[in-house]
Amino acid sequence: MATGTDPDLTFEDVDWDAEQEHPLIDRSPVFLAQVVINAVIFGALIWDYFILNNESPTIEGLHYPAIGGDSLIGLGFWELRRPVLQFTTNGIEMTTTFSVWDVTSVEWLLMVVLAFGFFNVVVPLYQNQRMTAYYWRQFKKNKAAVASLVFLIVTFVIGFVGPVFLPPPELSLTEQYLPPMGVTAQPPGYAEPISGTLAHPLGTDHQGQDMLKLVIFGMRVSMQVGLLSMSIAVGIGTLVGTTAAHAGGIVDEVLMRYVDIQSTFPVFLLLLLLIYLYGGSLILIIALYGFFGWEGIARQVRSEALQKNEEAYIQASEAAGASQWWIVRRHIIPNTSSTIITAATLAIPAFILGEATLSFLGFADPEIYSWGQVIAGGRGDLRGAPWISTVPGFFLFFMVLAFNYLGDALRDSIDPRQEQE
Amino acid sequence: MSDDPLLDVRDLKTQFHTDDGTVRAVDGISFDVDRGETVCIVGESGSGKSVTSESITRIIPIPPGEIADGEVIFDGQDLTEMSTDQLRKIRGNRIAHVFQNPQGALNPVYTVGKQIIEAIRIHKDVSKQEAREQTIDLLDRVGIPEAGKRIDDYPYEFSGGMKQRVVIAMALSCQPDLLIADEPTTALDVTIQAQILRLLGDLQDEFGMSIIFVTHDLGVVAEIADRVVVMYAGKVMERGDVYRIFENPAHPYTKALLRCRPGQGSQREAIRGSLPSMIDPPDGCRFAPRCPHAVEDCRDGDQPPMMEAEHPGHEVSCIFYQDGFDSTQLDSGPEGLSASEARTDGGESR
Amino acid sequence: MSGMKWYIARRTIWAIIVLWITLSVTWMLLELSPNQGELQAAQQAAMQGQDADKAIEDYKKREGLDKPAHERYLSYMVNMYTLNWGYSTEWDKNVISLFLDRWPFTLQYILPSTMLTMLVGYGLGLYSALNQYDRSDYVATFIAFFGLSIPNFWFAIVLVLITAVWFSDLVLFGVDMSMFQLPVFYKSEVINTSETITIMGIELVRGGWFTFDNVKQLLLPVIVISTAGFAANMRYARAYTLEYANAEFVKTARAKGANSIAVTRHILRVALVPLSTILVFQLLSVFATGTVVIEFIFSIPGLGQVTYLSFVNQDTPVILGITVIGVFVALFGFLLQDIAYVYLDPRIDYGDRTGGAG
Ligand SMILES: Nc1ncnc2c1ncn2[C@@H]1O[C@H](COP(=O)(O)OP(=O)(O)OP(=O)(O)O)[C@@H](O)[C@H]1O
Ligand code: SF4
Ligand SMILES: [Mg+2]
DSSP states (O other): OOOSSOTTOOGGGSOTTTTOSSSSSOOOHHHHHHHHHHHHHHHHHHIIIIISOTTSOSSOOEEOOBTTGGGGTTOGGGOOBOOEEEEEETTEEEEEEOOOOOOOHHHHHHHHHHHHHIIIIIHHHHHOHHHHHHHHHHHTTOHHHHHHHHHHHHHHHHHHHHHHHSOOOOOOTTSTTOOOBTOEEOOTTOSSOEEBOTTSTTOBOTTOOBHHHHHHHHHHHHHHHHHHHHHHHHHHHHHHHHHHHHHOHHHHHHHHHHHHHHHHSOHHHHHHHHHHHHOOOHHHHHHHHHHTSOHHHHHHHHHHHHHHHTSHHHHHHHHTTOOHHHHIIIIIHHHTHHHHHHHHHHHHHHHHHHHHHHHHTTOSOTTSOOHHHHHHHTGGGTTTOTHHHHHHHHHHHHHHHHHHHHHHHHHHHHOTTTOOO | OOSSOSEEEEEEEEEEEETTEEEEEEEEEEEEEOTTOEEEEEOOTTSSHHHHHHHHTTOSOTTTEEEEEEEEEETTEEGGGSOHHHHHHHBTTTEEEEOSOHHHHSOTTSOHHHHHHHHHHHHSOOOHHHHHHHHHHHHHHTTOTTHHHHTTSOGGGSOHHHHHHHHHHHHHTTOOSEEEEESTTTTSOHHHHHHHHHHHHHHHHHHOOEEEEEOSOHHHHHHHOSEEEEEETTEEEEEEEHHHHHHSOOSHHHHHHHHTSTTOGGGOOOOSSOOOOSSSOOSSOTTGGGOTTOOGGGGSSSSOOOEEOSSTTOEEOOGGGSTTOOGGGGGSOOGGGOGGGOOOTTOOOO | OHHHHHHHHHHHHHHHHHHHHHHHHHHHHHHHSOOHHHHHHHHHHHHTTSOHHHHHHHHHHHHTTTSOHHHHHHHHHHHHHTTOOOEETTTTEEHHHHHHHHHHHHHHHHHHHHHHHHHHHHHHHHHHHHTTTSHHHHHHHHHHHHHHHSOHHHHHHHHHIIIIIGGGGOEETTEEGGGGOOOSSOOTHHHHOOOEEEETTEEEEOOSTTSHHHHHHHHHHHHHHHHHHHHHHHHHHHHHHHHHHTOHHHHHHHHHTOOHHHHHHHHHHHHHHHHHHHHHHHHHHHHHHHHHHHHHHHTOOSHHHHHHHHHHTTOHHHHHHHHHHHHHHHHHHHHHHHHHHHHHOTTOOSSOOOOSOO
């Protein structure tokens, strides 16, 4: 009925094997690039863990001496400092000015995930421009979703680039409870009302930490949790769902029974239990949400794959003697991609909220700049300094809202069957 | 009985407002139905048959739908002028519907008895017990064995043909004057189809109602119709007596439809191309892009007005029946439809 | 209906098996992790200058940890299934009686929240689907996204900020808002007091669950916890209603001459079937986190607070007990859901449950 658009061409209909010369070994340049990038990341990871002293940063010794010494204290957030890199090579200390980054295990994982996402979402979209254009036309009808996408991209970039260039928030006994710019308040410990200044655009918290910096550092944590947990959950969910659907019989029964059991165990209690047993480091929280948050995805992917299983090309493939694994990887997974992408987008906000809740309750690593923790920290000063609890909450709220809107719009544009508006 | 037709549809226009634009699903059609007769609406998929039949009692979804223009005179009253409350007193009571897909036409979570009793009690002031007895009678009448027991069964416990009988029983529950059956047999297999058609015929004799029968099966049309309305892309192409239309089709579209009927031997072929856009329909005759006889004048202005073909009551919307054209030209075997051009992808008349 | 009885019996047996599996997993987790009591005993011994190893051994003996694993597992299982859940050092109380003391405090706001969640969620979802092209649909959808996205702990804080802090000295349109000020912290005295007041000659006891004071202090918790739950329910209700709103049987109902209430009933009754399969899951996922957060913020002495404090204070018997209760509530909920599903859908083939979650 729709005119002008090309309703027949979607992710699901792309012939994923069309340009395949050899059915078993993928030699396309994209695939090679993917292998190379992954090799580089893993190489760097090994370098980080085995060659470098584990205690030292990957790119070592970041110090942020203030430009011009102490005289510039008072610039607050804007107190840009020149990053200085210090090496210790063979006992000789070397200094250079260079941007510096201590790559943590979470960040290694994230790089793998981003590379994977790039090669499996961005590259196919680029290669199939007609399909991309079609999706884009569908997607951009939803203005709220487009705004959400822009907001998320900006947040993502600030969250990842910001902490590389910005020094972390610092405690300052002289700058506690400063109100945000343009706000006048009388915070605890102050005899007179004071006004916020440009030095700390969003004010400071009860320990004098700059709120804007806390917000930026918190963005990174939320993005890390959302993306990584989602990747783990989507990975497992997809694997279990497609395997169950394709293998059928006893395998299906056992897998889905397990899914039943896991969804009975209250995830939140399980998280508290495991955090109680093993401590609440960021990577553990990410892993827990990933490993215990995939049942819904598995169920969805399974029922989608069950429908696809019946379709002609899979049966043709089977008749041609393709291996089971080949069929799952080459046909079923790509052909349930719309379900997977939507589920992935909607899983992210759930995990972000989960982590924020845990750190709000104080179960997470206190070293991590999580928004939940900042919100909890300001709870006692609601009367005098309400911005401490409210400001990070707005960012958290909008981030989750944006992901929800985006997921909903993706469902509508990729899978018009589900809900038409 | 008065001389007025039971139903007189005049210049009816139904549109759907969608994101892509306004779909002119039914774009100014007229036909009438006399008391006790059966009128068939035929046309390929998407030509607007269902929208027409659902516009009569306004059960199309509004919004996005809208009856933009026209009159639907039923027994002297214009249904398009009525409020929804007034219409509700007519729906199911004087005009009843039977839909294509019996699998979906019954609510799966209520027993069939409950659904028929509901239909009765909406319009008749009878006790539950009375309604139940009437329901058993109805089920019995449409040929459900052991109706007294099956009344408490759920729809999933019936086969497709049986379900359609239940739906017909429900439609007949208030002895309607007009039954609108939208492809009631398409989803059923051939033997069941014949049974249902026979049942409808018997019931028509018994209750004396009029029937509007929507279908794209010309075999069925030949069997049951008194008169035929041929629709294409929201317009009426031709209408008239069933014998005249079958023996002497006037419109190129009807001719093509009849030619691609099963059992027409080597003549059988699909009509090339597909329906035009209903959002932005072409100028002139809607059929022009696919018509083998189309001439320059066909692509101008509006759809040609209904002109009388050879006999009174047999009308056709084709430029060749206007003054200054020679309709016999349509009979010469057009090159565009020669058998060598046989079936292509566009043949949508399933 | 023997098919249905058999079906429910099977679901019950399955629930018992799942309970057993989760209990075993919990036991294994505890076995594999360092034992807090053991560490404490060792530390204490070291501080008092005694032999740490001996202290650990004594501790193990006291707690029965020196027995072989299978014996420990067996006695753990027996204890769990016989409700012999041990003693809480933190509360100085039997774990079971601790829970018995506390559950009413949780139930008093969970029950009204469940009602609100369902009524408002389904109502709004239905309404918004039936007015799909209306502005009200967009408004309702926006409200749902708001509820779905707002972090409940932050929402609670913002509500406290508005109703408790700002209302205290705010005059809005000449109305002194301090009238509407709501309490920040829950006071259990409201329930336990036996103070009486006399209104028009009738003597009333002020304390109790169903008093104005108690309702007032539960208002914020109920709002916060209902917001998240209702939003999810509204989205599902809307989606399923839309799915059926243009179904053939709805057209049949309208063609019969049914009025809009009857037509809506047809839609809702069918939509309830898939909705029933996700309701419990929805409620559980909101309440599991919600109770802990809400009782933490508003200091409600219910099971959520016990959960929080037991983890903070590392009170192992209570943690275990809470875990079992969590699993049990979930299983019981899913069982109810299965039964509801059987009643709602005549087509069920008693073979397989179609998913506990959406
Ligand atoms: N609710 C709706 N919204 C938008 N467009 C609609 C709607 N209902 C029908 N249409 C459009 O109206 C046109 C006519 O549809 P209709 O269902 O009447 O065709 P039909 O002749 O009954 O075909 P079939 O033989 O397949 O039943 C189609 O183009 C269809 O897309
Ligand atoms: S008017 Fe022209 S295009 Fe239309 S049917 Fe007649 S000849 Fe064909
Ligand atoms: Mg139709």
